[in-house]
């Protein structure tokens with residue numbers, strides 16, 4: 407496993423999210439209202455939409471194309487049409503930077 411710096415810890419306010427790149431992968435990095443950070447693959451498991459262009463709804467992110475929802479903590483699809491979970495990544499904060507664990 408390799409830790410990759412993707413953002414500063416102060417770059418994301420609670421309730422915001424954005425796309426970051428790590429190891430050639432597109433990742434959606436989100437900070438929920440209570441301050442926790444989550445990272446999951448930015449590609450919807452249904453078709454070719456970017457989750458970072460969707461909406462953050464509590465602890466879930468909603469796909470902009472057909473509105474499937476994914477639980478940020480587990481990647482589990484909680485709303486059709488997607489049924490396959492999104493890949494999630496461990497996140498940590500080191501020296502004021504957000505790092506994501508790549509396998």
Ligand code: FES
Pocket residue numbers: 450451452453454455469470471472473474486487488
């Ligand atoms: S592309 Fe995301 S739900 Fe269809």
